[in-house]
Amino acid sequence: MNYIDPHIHMISRVTDDYHRMAQCGCVAISEPAFWAGFDRGSAAGFRDYFHHLTEIEPKRAAQFGIRHFSWLCINAKEAENVSLSREVIALIPEYLNKPNVLGIGEIGLNKNTRNEAIIFQEHLDLAAKTNELVLIHTPHLEDKLKGTRMIIDMLKNDTRVVPARVCVDHVEEHTVRFALDNGFWCGMTLYPTTKCTPARAADIIEMVGADRIMVNSAGDWGKSDPLAVPEFILEMRRRGHPESVIQKIVFENPISFFRQSSRWSEPFTLLNDRK
Amino acid sequence: MTKPVQPLPAAKVLDQQFLDIRCRLLDVAATMDRIGRGDGATHLKDDHRLEKIKKGLFILLDSSSAKAEQIQKLFSLEYDASWEIPKPRY
Numbered sequence: 001m002n003y004i005d006p007h008i009h010m011i012s013r014v015t016d017d018y019h020r021m022a023q024c025g026c027v028a029i030s031e032p033a034f035w036a037g038f039d040r041g042s043a044a045g046f047r048d049y050f051h052h053l054t055e056i057e058p059k060r061a062a063q064f065g066i067r068h069f070s071w072l073c074i075n076a077k078e079a080e081n082v083s084l085s086r087e088v089i090a091l092i093p094e095y096l097n098k099p100n101v102l103g104i105g106e107i108g109l110n111k112n113t114r115n116e117a118i119i120f121q122e123h124l125d126l127a128a129k130t131n132e133l134v135l136i137h138t139p140h141l142e143d144k145l146k147g148t149r150m151i152i153d154m155l156k157n158d159t160r161v162v163p164a165r166v167c168v169d170h171v172e173e174h175t176v177r178f179a180l181d182n183g184f185w186c187g188m189t190l191y192p193t194t195k196c197t198p199a200r201a202a203d204i205i206e207m208v209g210a211d212r213i214m215v216n217s218a219g220d221w222g223k224s225d226p227l228a229v230p231e232f233i234l235e236m237r238r239r240g241h242p243e244s245v246i247q248k249i250v251f252e253n254p255i256s257f258f259r260q261s262s263r264w265s266e267p268f269t270l271l272n273d274r275k
Numbered sequence: 276m277t278k279p280v281q282p283l284p285a286a287k288v289l290d291q292q293f294l295d296i297r298c299r300l301l302d303v304a305a306t307m308d309r310i311g312r313g314d315g316a317t318h319l320k321d322d323h324r325l326e327k328i329k330k331g332l333f334i335l336l337d338s339s340s341a342k343a344e345q346i347q348k349l350f351s352l353e354y355d356a357s358w359e360i361p362k363p364r365y
Contacts, residue, residue: 117361
């Protein structure tokens with residue numbers, strides 16, 4: 001089955017992962033800008049990162065017939081530094097015309113601080129001004145419920161936000177309905193220990209349905225599995241769910257959301273594209 | 276809106292998952308034993324994390340549904356609806 005991993009940090013992964021993902025049916029990925037594992041010292045570091053996301057990684061993915069899309073921002077963890085964040089936000093518009101950029105993301109909250117909320121809102125301001133899609137990181141573990149509710153508060157407080165153009169990511173059992181009931185898209189992250197397992201993600205699908213929801217690996221430099229989406233496909237098949245439902249979650253739903261970006265392009269299959 | 280995604284029949288889930296649940300329960304039990312055997316275990320008897328784990332086990336014994344959601348909430352910080360929301364610009 002063809003699938004899309006709508007959230008994976010390939011900058012942290014080896015080329016063999018692209019190979020295995022392609023073997024398992026991955027035809028496209030989207031890579032949000034995130035924390036590199038350390039706080040960067042200047043906006044110039046982000047310029048290099050945005051260059052990597054928009055120029056280098058698409059070429060690496062293309063070797064395996066995988067379309068690479070990206071999202072740009074300063075992540076919630078580094079957003080605690082407000083002056084650096086403003087410098088980085090000012091850089092983003094010059095990269096928004098790159099053909100693989102889908103929008104602003106993954107913005108959000110980390111420890112739910114005042115500074116993080118200010119920078120989240122300033123990213124929303126940029127997205128509104130440039131008419132971009134928005135991909136949102138919700139916090140980890142004990143901070144998730146509170147942070148997700150604060151994020152929903154900010155989104156609902158901003159009348160320019162169109163819920164159908166926003167994806168609230170990393171939802172779990174206690175936060176999924178806040179996203180769906182307010183009209184947003186949502187993503188479930190299949191990540192060891194701190195987020196969803198494939199089985200719990202399938203449980204959540206059984207509870208809330210398959211509309212406006214997708215699954216991703218969020219594979220990165222931590223212990224994570226770039227083949228987590230195929231694991232989810234296997235779990236859904238093991239439970240006897242129809243192929244049409246599985247395909248909707250892992251392929252059609254990401255396309256429906258991404259297609260709203262002015263820079264989205266189809267088809268995905270690069271290896272047999274003779275043009 | 277697409278059709279609801281139906282779970283497997285209850286008996287089939289139990290058939291499929293019984294050994295897995297047994298294994299996970301043993302894993303929790305063995306980990307609690309390991310904490311109990313370690314030096315300084317008595318100093319941990321009021322540890323808030325162990326308290327939450329015990330409360331989580333009571334949620335499992337409860338007959339209500341949405342146990343996973345209840346455990347998620349048990350391990351979550353409180354939300355204050357009166358927090359100061361930043362104002363949009365432009």
